[in-house]
Amino acid sequence: MSELVEAQQKFSGMLGLLLVHIAKETEYRVTLGESWRTPEQAAANAAKGIGILNSLHCERLAQDLNFFLGGKLVAPPAEIGEWWEQQGGAWGGRFGDPPHFSLAFGGRK
Numbered sequence: 001m002s003e004l005v006e007a008q009q010k011f012s013g014m015l016g017l018l019l020v021h022i023a024k025e026t027e028y029r030v031t032l033g034e035s036w037r038t039p040e041q042a043a044a045n046a047a048k049g050i051g052i053l054n055s056l057h058c059e060r061l062a063q064d065l066n067f068f069l070g071g072k073l074v075a076p077p078a079e080i081g082e083w084w085e086q087q088g089g090a091w092g093g094r095f096g097d098p099p100h101f102s103l104a105f106g107g108r109k
Ligand SMILES: [Zn+2]
Pocket: 057, 062, 063, 064, 097, 099, 100, 101
């Protein structure tokens, strides 16, 4: 199995634990945002300055989440980003993309 597939499987399991953590241990609720992204979409985003060409979304190593509190869309909370980091994940809140939860790979987050 390739290193990438191993990382993808690890990320998928981590993401499941993150969703359970949010649902069971916080007041927040989430909906799934963007997950896999085609290379064409990543290139179009990069051209508009709203993403990077080598996005981990293209590698199935990133998930964007929409957070709700009391039924209202809210900014992703740092406490959950920090919890994710403690599990070994990378949180986009460190680089201006708070909805982004990923597993660093090949020097990318
Ligand atoms: Zn993202």
